[in-house]
Amino acid sequence: MIVVAPKPKSEPKKFKDEFWKTKDIKISIRDIVEKDGEREVSEEETPIGPTPKPHVTDLRSWDMKLLSRYEPFYAPFCDMCCLCTFGKCDLLNKKGACGINSEAQQARIVLLACNIGTAAHAGHARHLVHHLIDELGEDYPLDLGLNIDIEAPITRTIIGKKPENLADLAETLNYVEEQLSHLLSACHTGQEGSSLDFESKALHSGVMDDLAREVGDLAQIVTLNMPKGDGDAPLVEMGVGTIDSTKPVVLCIGHNVLPGSNVMDYLDETGQEEDFEVCGICCAAIDISRYNDRAKVVGPLSRQLKFIRSGVADVIIVDEQCVRTDVLEEAQNKNTAVIATTDKMCLGLPDMTDEDPDVIVSKLLNKEIEGALILDPEKVGEVSVKVAKILSPEREKLKLLPELDEVQKMAAECTECGWCTRVCPNSKPMMEAVIAARDGDFSGFEKLYLNDVCYSCGRCEQECERELPLMSMLAKVGEKLAKTEKFNIRAGRGPVQDVEIRRVGAPLVLGDIPGVIAIVGCSNYPDGGKEVAEMAKEFLERNYIVVATGCGAMSIGEYLDEEGKTLYEQYTGDFDARGLVNIGSCVSNAHISGACIKIANIFAKKPLEGNFEEIADYILNRVGACGIAWGAYSQKAAAIATGVNRWGIPVVVGPHGSKYRRLYLGRTDKKENWKIKDLRTGKIMDGEPAPEHLIYAAENMEEAIVMTAKLCIRPTDTGKGRQIKLNHYIDLYKRYYGRLPPDIHLFVRNEKDIPITYKKDVKEILEEVGWEPREIPQEPSLMGMDGD
Amino acid sequence: MIVVAPKPKSEPKKFKDEFWKTKDIKISIRDIVEKDGEREVSEEETPIGPTPKPHVTDLRSWDMKLLSRYEPFYAPFCDMCCLCTFGKCDLLNKKGACGINSEAQQARIVLLACNIGTAAHAGHARHLVHHLIDELGEDYPLDLGLNIDIEAPITRTIIGKKPENLADLAETLNYVEEQLSHLLSACHTGQEGSSLDFESKALHSGVMDDLAREVGDLAQIVTLNMPKGDGDAPLVEMGVGTIDSTKPVVLCIGHNVLPGSNVMDYLDETGQEEDFEVCGICCAAIDISRYNDRAKVVGPLSRQLKFIRSGVADVIIVDEQCVRTDVLEEAQNKNTAVIATTDKMCLGLPDMTDEDPDVIVSKLLNKEIEGALILDPEKVGEVSVKVAKILSPEREKLKLLPELDEVQKMAAECTECGWCTRVCPNSKPMMEAVIAARDGDFSGFEKLYLNDVCYSCGRCEQECERELPLMSMLAKVGEKLAKTEKFNIRAGRGPVQDVEIRRVGAPLVLGDIPGVIAIVGCSNYPDGGKEVAEMAKEFLERNYIVVATGCGAMSIGEYLDEEGKTLYEQYTGDFDARGLVNIGSCVSNAHISGACIKIANIFAKKPLEGNFEEIADYILNRVGACGIAWGAYSQKAAAIATGVNRWGIPVVVGPHGSKYRRLYLGRTDKKENWKIKDLRTGKIMDGEPAPEHLIYAAENMEEAIVMTAKLCIRPTDTGKGRQIKLNHYIDLYKRYYGRLPPDIHLFVRNEKDIPITYKKDVKEILEEVGWEPREIPQEPSLMGMDGD
Amino acid sequence: MANERVIPWQPTVIAGPKQALLVTPETAELMIKKAKRPLFILGPLVKEDPLRTYATKIAEKWNLPVVTTADAYKPFYEKGLNPTAYGVVEIVNLLKDPEWQGVDGKGQHDLVIFLGCIYYIGSQGLSSLKHYAPHLKTLTICKFFHSNADASFPNLKDEEWFKYLEKMGEVG
Amino acid sequence: MANERVIPWQPTVIAGPKQALLVTPETAELMIKKAKRPLFILGPLVKEDPLRTYATKIAEKWNLPVVTTADAYKPFYEKGLNPTAYGVVEIVNLLKDPEWQGVDGKGQHDLVIFLGCIYYIGSQGLSSLKHYAPHLKTLTICKFFHSNADASFPNLKDEEWFKYLEKMGEVG
Numbered sequence A, B: 001m002i003v004v005a006p007k008p009k010s011e012p013k014k015f016k017d018e019f020w021k022t023k024d025i026k027i028s029i030r031d032i033v034e035k036d037g038e039r040e041v042s043e044e045e046t047p048i049g050p051t052p053k054p055h056v057t058d059l060r061s062w063d064m065k066l067l068s069r070y071e072p073f074y075a076p077f078c079d080m081c082c083l084c085t086f087g088k089c090d091l092l093n094k095k096g097a098c099g100i101n102s103e104a105q106q107a108r109i110v111l112l113a114c115n116i117g118t119a120a121h122a123g124h125a126r127h128l129v130h131h132l133i134d135e136l137g138e139d140y141p142l143d144l145g146l147n148i149d150i151e152a153p154i155t156r157t158i159i160g161k162k163p164e165n166l167a168d169l170a171e172t173l174n175y176v177e178e179q180l181s182h183l184l185s186a187c188h189t190g191q192e193g194s195s196l197d198f199e200s201k202a203l204h205s206g207v208m209d210d211l212a213r214e215v216g217d218l219a220q221i222v223t224l225n226m227p228k229g230d231g232d233a234p235l236v237e238m239g240v241g242t243i244d245s246t247k248p249v250v251l252c253i254g255h256n257v258l259p260g261s262n263v264m265d266y267l268d269e270t271g272q273e274e275d276f277e278v279c280g281i282c283c284a285a286i287d288i289s290r291y292n293d294r295a296k297v298v299g300p301l302s303r304q305l306k307f308i309r310s311g312v313a314d315v316i317i318v319d320e321q322c323v324r325t326d327v328l329e330e331a332q333n334k335n336t337a338v339i340a341t342t343d344k345m346c347l348g349l350p351d352m353t354d355e356d357p358d359v360i361v362s363k364l365l366n367k368e369i370e371g372a373l374i375l376d377p378e379k380v381g382e383v384s385v386k387v388a389k390i391l392s393p394e395r396e397k398l399k400l401l402p403e404l405d406e407v408q409k410m411a412a413e414c415t416e417c418g419w420c421t422r423v424c425p426n427s428k429p430m431m432e433a434v435i436a437a438r439d440g441d442f443s444g445f446e447k448l449y450l451n452d453v454c455y456s457c458g459r460c461e462q463e464c465e466r467e468l469p470l471m472s473m474l475a476k477v478g479e480k481l482a483k484t485e486k487f488n489i490r491a492g493r494g495p496v497q498d499v500e501i502r503r504v505g506a507p508l509v510l511g512d513i514p515g516v517i518a519i520v521g522c523s524n525y526p527d528g529g530k531e532v533a534e535m536a537k538e539f540l541e542r543n544y545i546v547v548a549t550g551c552g553a554m555s556i557g558e559y560l561d562e563e564g565k566t567l568y569e570q571y572t573g574d575f576d577a578r579g580l581v582n583i584g585s586c587v588s589n590a591h592i593s594g595a596c597i598k599i600a601n602i603f604a605k606k607p608l609e610g611n612f613e614e615i616a617d618y619i620l621n622r623v624g625a626c627g628i629a630w631g632a633y634s635q636k637a638a639a640i641a642t643g644v645n646r647w648g649i650p651v652v653v654g655p656h657g658s659k660y661r662r663l664y665l666g667r668t669d670k671k672e673n674w675k676i677k678d679l680r681t682g683k684i685m686d687g688e689p690a691p692e693h694l695i696y697a698a699e700n701m702e703e704a705i706v707m708t709a710k711l712c713i714r715p716t717d718t719g720k721g722r723q724i725k726l727n728h729y730i731d732l733y734k735r736y737y738g739r740l741p742p743d744i745h746l747f748v749r750n751e752k753d754i755p756i757t758y759k760k761d762v763k764e765i766l767e768e769v770g771w772e773p774r775e776i777p778q779e780p781s782l783m784g785m786d787g788d
Numbered sequence C, D: 001m002a003n004e005r006v007i008p009w010q011p012t013v014i015a016g017p018k019q020a021l022l023v024t025p026e027t028a029e030l031m032i033k034k035a036k037r038p039l040f041i042l043g044p045l046v047k048e049d050p051l052r053t054y055a056t057k058i059a060e061k062w063n064l065p066v067v068t069t070a071d072a073y074k075p076f077y078e079k080g081l082n083p084t085a086y087g088v089v090e091i092v093n094l095l096k097d098p099e100w101q102g103v104d105g106k107g108q109h110d111l112v113i114f115l116g117c118i119y120y121i122g123s124q125g126l127s128s129l130k131h132y133a134p135h136l137k138t139l140t141i142c143k144f145f146h147s148n149a150d151a152s153f154p155n156l157k158d159e160e161w162f163k164y165l166e167k168m169g170e171v172g
Helices: A012-034 A037-045 A060-069 A102-136 A153-159 A166-185 A195-224 A257-269 A283-291 A301-310 A327-333 A357-365 A377-394 A404-412 A419-423 A430-438 A443-452 A459-463 A470-483 A498-510 A530-541 A550-557 A586-603 A612-622 A635-646 A655-660 A701-710 A719-737 A756-768 B012-034 B037-045 B060-069 B102-136 B153-159 B166-185 B195-223 B257-269 B283-291 B301-310 B327-333 B357-365 B377-394 B404-411 B419-423 B430-438 B443-452 B459-463 B470-483 B498-510 B530-541 B550-557 B586-603 B612-622 B635-646 B655-660 B701-710 B719-737 B756-768 C025-034 C051-061 C073-078 C088-095 C119-132 C158-169 D025-034 D051-061 D073-078 D088-095 D119-132 D158-169
Strands: A071-074 A235-238 A249-253 A277-281 A296-299 A315-318 A337-340 A487-490 A516-519 A545-549 A580-584 A625-629 A651-653 A662-665 A676-678 A683-685 A695-697 B071-074 B235-238 B249-253 B277-281 B296-299 B315-318 B337-340 B487-490 B516-519 B545-549 B580-584 B625-629 B651-653 B662-665 B676-678 B683-685 B695-697 C038-042 C066-068 C111-115 C137-140 D038-042 D066-068 D111-115 D137-140
Touching: A060 A071, A060 A195, A060 A612, A060 A635, A071 A102, A071 A195, A071 D088, A071 D119, A102 A166, A102 A195, A102 A257, A102 A586, A102 A635, A102 A662, A102 B102, A102 B166, A102 D119, A153 A166, A153 A195, A153 A586, A153 A612, A166 A195, A166 B102, A166 B166, A195 A257, A195 A283, A195 A586, A195 A635, A249 A257, A249 A283, A249 A301, A249 A377, A257 A277, A257 A283, A257 A315, A257 A377, A277 A283, A277 A301, A283 A296, A283 A550, A283 A580, A296 A301, A296 A550, A301 A327, A301 A443, A301 A470, A315 A327, A315 A377, A327 A337, A337 A357, A337 A377, A357 A377, A404 A430, A404 A470, A419 A430, A419 A459, A430 A443, A430 A470, A443 A470, A459 A470, A487 A550, A487 A580, A498 A586, A498 A719, A516 A530, A516 A550, A516 A586, A530 A545, A530 A550, A530 A701, A545 A550, A545 A586, A550 A580, A550 A586, A580 A586, A586 A612, A586 A625, A586 A635, A625 A635, A625 A701, A635 A651, A635 A695, A651 A655, A651 A701, A655 A662, A655 A695, A655 D119, A662 A695, A662 D088, A701 A719, A719 A756, A719 D073, B060 B071, B060 B195, B060 B612, B060 B635, B071 B102, B071 B195, B071 C088, B071 C119, B102 B166, B102 B195, B102 B257, B102 B586, B102 B635, B102 B662, B102 C119, B153 B166, B153 B195, B153 B586, B153 B612, B166 B195, B195 B283, B195 B586, B195 B635, B249 B257, B249 B283, B249 B377, B257 B277, B257 B283, B257 B315, B257 B377, B277 B283, B277 B301, B283 B296, B283 B550, B283 B580, B296 B301, B296 B550, B301 B327, B301 B443, B301 B470, B315 B327, B315 B377, B327 B337, B337 B357, B337 B377, B357 B377, B404 B430, B404 B470, B419 B430, B419 B459, B430 B443, B430 B470, B443 B470, B459 B470, B487 B550, B487 B580, B498 B586, B498 B719, B516 B530, B516 B550, B516 B586, B530 B545, B530 B550, B530 B701, B545 B550, B545 B586, B550 B580, B550 B586, B580 B586, B586 B612, B586 B625, B586 B635, B625 B635, B625 B701, B635 B651, B635 B695, B651 B655, B651 B701, B655 B662, B655 B695, B655 C119, B662 B695, B662 C088, B701 B719, B719 B756, B719 C073, C025 C111, C025 C137, C025 C158, C038 C051, C038 C088, C051 C073, C051 C158, C066 C073, C088 C119, C111 C119, C119 C137, D025 D111, D025 D137, D025 D158, D038 D051, D038 D088, D051 D073, D051 D158, D066 D073, D088 D119, D111 D119, D119 D137
Parallel strands: A235 A296, A249 A277, A249 A315, A277 A296, A315 A337, A516 A545, A516 A625, A545 A580, A625 A651, A651 A695, B235 B296, B249 B277, B249 B315, B277 B296, B315 B337, B516 B545, B516 B625, B545 B580, B625 B651, B651 B695, C038 C066, C038 C111, C111 C137, D038 D066, D038 D111, D111 D137
Antiparallel strands: A071 A662, A235 A487, A676 A683, B071 B662, B235 B487, B676 B683
16 A cells, blocks of 8 residues: 655645655655564665656656657558547548547557556566465565575666565565556547657556566565576476376466466375476476476477377466467367466366365366366366376377378368468468378478477468368377477576676676677567577677577577587576576566666666666666567567666567567667767767667568677777677678678777778778767766756 | 465365455454554454455356356457457457457457556546545545445445545555456456456456546545535536636646646635636546536537637646547647646656746747646646736637638538548538538538537548548537537536435335436447437436436536526436436446445445445346446446446447447347346246346437336336336337337236236237236345356 | 448448458349348338338348338338337347347348448447358448448449339339 | 459458559559659568569669668679668668658658568558658569558469569560
């Protein structure tokens, strides 16, 4: 419950500050009253910056600075608005019945998407915190071990204090939920008419998403004793080939660890851990394996339909987010039992939460119920294991897919209408695969199967006028390939350690380590998952620090080198040059922005509490980090990307990312956009397009690799650091474009910046364009510029 | 901050109950600790029902009962889904890439709309409560005066306790915001696959909206001393004709009372109240006039563009919700100053909140800024008045519209392409009006102007290939008509008094008073506002209780009878037969469900606290109330309707309401759908289709009137009561259809139910269909039926 | 805009790749001939003559069971038809249920002809049938092109439209 | 579905009432002739022969300034063109700015011809120009119908498409 101090009527001028700020101080005081004296001291010690618990409009001036440099680029996905009953309105060069124009509508839809994503993480975090407080009490301490002193950097910066226990996490969620409600309200018809203000709200939503993810992951790390920043977290088996389908198989799909962790607990308690296979798809897989490394990872989202069709799973437990909505129908076709476990996904199933486990088991086995909704994770553990044990022998798993000769027969029915290919998100040659299969040549299907080039969304099957079960045919052809799919992934290690930050802080800010590449997000890839591993490899070999989460972290592990080794086996898990760091699931993304924040705090001694703008300004201008969300598809991904953007971290998305409708693009031809203030001298001076874009959609991998290398350049690079970064940029540009980058002169401040290897060629370009050496700012900043 | 009791591991079976319920009890205890002893007693006294602070799934079984009787009817507005980057997916007889089907997608979009609406009210309420706590302290008591003992019936029922002060309201909002975050999360791609579960969530969202509205209106009533249920609240001047445009005019548009109330305060403090005109459009108008009846009401939403174009306003203050997003552009064309006042609508304007008022005034007058964002309502009051005072004489208001001869010239440019009419939401004859104007005949424009037959959405103007300023032409022709627009409206009186409930409880439940008709919602009317007044008049003259809010309440006041009297002058403001009760603004809708809840509590002695299902079941089966939202257009309206539906109150919407994509329709041909349980005898027995539908879209007014009369029938009507209700139903059906209703037999339980006037005709029908008398249940209920 | 006759009368009701088939009176008549259980739905926009007469003649010529929506019952009853009155959303709700036995209790209909319903709510009803009533076809003979129907007249001027309707009602 | 050639290749990119004009090589050539400041954008789908050759011939015949997207620069540079390399979103972002001076610094372009960009991101780019670049026209000569363009080839089989392109590159 938020408490506000009575405001003396005498000082109306500072009203707004009072309104949003005394509130928070009051809260701390109130907490202190409730807490012990020791806490009070720590409160006293931390100076609070200008914006603790910022309200929607409190960071608007920072947003406007970002948005004037990185102007929104809109690509409408639809010309119309269908949100109110005056509509639909056609916004193509017209205003709608509410007066809205096309730009504002795009920004509004982006805000809506970010809000949905933020809600997904906030709901997930709230569910975890509720449950854990319920199990362990609200005073349960947040102990991340000795190597992490600056835990919860996002919470510290935004909320203005360090969370001590689960109750503090719940309080943080109260704030997130309130902000979210205001932000969703702004999507209502009427009201906001400025696309820039919609963007400012979207950026706020993104940072709320950051907070929610940090809360969620902290809660599960400390309470479920997941790895606490261990670089040498264990390697976890991944891939369909690692699953012994002769055992009862329990499959968890989604993002919430609780049902799966309770399955593991129940197996341990009953001593059956050896007799079962517990595996997961999507983030649930990562988080369960962080909890217990005997759990296996099937793979990313893109595996879902293929794997369900294979019938290997005896029981499917679904929790929330990124789960096929037709999982019940698909599972029933394979006589696989389904258990839904959260309010987010009830599937119309009867609520069995209060039933006796054995009653639920028999109802499921006797098909008295289509499936069960069980909101008690513990009970889910018991029921799923008992059901799988009895169901497994009954199900003749190997007979669940058509035989290859049947596949061939089906293929013969193809009319060659071509619509399977037309409705494929990536226009993959499904028709060609079917035609070849007709003649017993399954290579087309194999190509689609491998590396999830076909990520089995199933749209082709829905469209087929012959109603051919294309996904089942694909799954059948893939069966034997699947056996060879034996990969691994390093268990998600959670936050980066302070000691690691101390080690890499300087080299990163100075440029000696060329950058931090964060490979994140979903698996809506344009051409399969292998490209993600190739991008990771490219940057690892160039001494970048590569961090990964979620589906991205899985795709990286699905690639084997000549000796059959995965990248996780070849590179250490340390947050350091040539380190490949699996941070964890999508909620763990918070630790990536967190690491950048910690650099500002540990290396540059910037205070965090209530100090958002200074921290973001520091990251934007000094920390050479860049995200790659190659398969971003969801509203969560939109919120995550928008959140890291507000912290000053650029992101490259794949071509499907253009469907988010909005990018933030810089204009190198507009010199004035890049002016910065040198805080050391107070002088406004010409800056560099570094980073050039804030969120960018690349058409293919080659473009993405080059752009990512460029987006790691920062104004504070030392000559040596800049040489290293430009060397990689030129090197990669030459490889893929066959020449030197034509914009290289923009990034050469003086001759010291020129990589030795390319000195001659670069100098030629510099002469052509009449380049002049530039002054180098000591503390480049957007603060104190227009808008302040 | 929500606190949960450590759960003894020993009793996993009741886990879910524990999980969601001990929580609340714990909270009360915690509050008691914080509060005085007296409170503790009151806590002890109230028995808590089964579902205090229900989580998303806790009322699911009630929802499923409603949904099996009133099945969702879906009318897709688009065949595709565009929410994630796998898309767009075509859902026409196909599943999308996430597996979703068309029904689930429609339900998902409805949930999203309800969530946006709920957020709008929650954000509004939170802003009010923040501000008021800030001004008055969190202990400020909620005193609604002596006539209202059962205040906050919704809060009592849902939260499980009576709110004592502003802090309790804030706590209620914490709960609403948490639920909203879970509900929005459920809209994320993937997850929920059941349309019924999406509907259950939408119903939950609707009730959260109810709560938010109750909190918001209670807060403003008690703190701003608005009418507290006074049937004789003052009459407020309404209509453009009542505004003296020679005075400086400040116009408030939106829903948040604070800026406007501060304008009134500033005028009073500076003794200028006589020298200014302060008027409002939409709910802001209603709430400001509840605060100070000198404020004038321009009219509903539909007036907005016409009135802005007229240039009468010197300053426009916008707050939130249902404000044209292009108000800045429109106002600038008229040299009208614009002040934005909330985070919901910043319009890209510079944040002047911390500036000196006189500095802001001069910047606005000198056009140094396009407009001002001022988040301090007090400052808004001062600045707007000072600006209007100086600007008013400078602006030559009468020259702001084209002269009639210019209108005629413009009309001459029409190419008769007809697209103005095609893009008109109601296909109104704009082209014909223009063609006539060409020859100096402005009657076409006049017909469009009067009663807001054209509600000036402006789409025609956007489409016109000659770029004719059709809305300005309309405003000009309407100018002289506007002068005669002198209406009034009774100031919104807020909640219904307990004593009124005691008076009408019995006659309503027994049927002697045929029903409560709630005329609510926005002004997206199919054929102007007059129909709304006609509907109100029809039911008033038939002894129904007519309550109204928002734009509906205004439209009722815009109708004059032969003697030039408005309905508000002709009928009392008492909550009684033939009473016309303006409850207030859209947030005041909470008092309408509230009145129904109070009937269950005061008349039937049903305990409220934590007792949602029993209360809703009582209302559905006993309280003959029906809503009419003739011009519902917004996401708020979707949330409001869905909320009252969950309480068991049916709603009739206008034809545009079909664009909400979902209705709840009953099937009289399916006898089994209407079975009920007589709680007195415990017997399951045949029921009646009463009410027949839960939310219904009528094609025109005639259909709506007849359906509304029918939807007031309830199984508990006494013979006398049923006769009265059927008499009205038959009477109206005959008037509009020219015959007796063919389904009349469904509502005749035994001969006593047959209205004397129609005995012969009805009996004929009964014989035709082989009607048999039916047993009458004593306590009809859906509880204890399937699903429990 | 390209070929205005087959852009939905209210252009934004366009809902996706699927578009209605453009029909002439001749093809419309063929559809009715082919239908085993046709139903004629008349809305309030054709309450007055000459439209009321055209509609009545069509109903009589093809011997179509008639449902009226809104308050269209009275004028057509007085014109000698024996319609059943439903709200447009009620009849659409019944039509999308394959189990419903039709206005005459003899089984669900296989062709529904719409005339005179208010455009946008009619369009929503047609969308509902397009999505959820694969067991029947929809035909609109309003003066407006209805993209949510299976088959529709194009956008027409009154004179053309009247001719079309007259034609469909001509006996012999 | 009706006339598959003018249903967007990926059917769901349909965005509203506005549809692209269907063009033949002849009309496409007319558009180029009429243009004062045309620009030719070549994407990664035409990196290989014969498409690379067709594209190059068209660029040469009409003497079009060329922008390549993704990694299409190298193959066309090697083919003797002198393209400018941009990301597809970068060049679209520049094209929607009326102030931008064009690839040659001589002023904003008035016609943009797309060939070989990945369909869906190309479609998004075309949508962006449709909404925010009223100062220029877009023409697509891919083998796919692009409804977000002002003018587009229909959906074509390879053979037809190759013929079309060949035609547009033929000198004399």
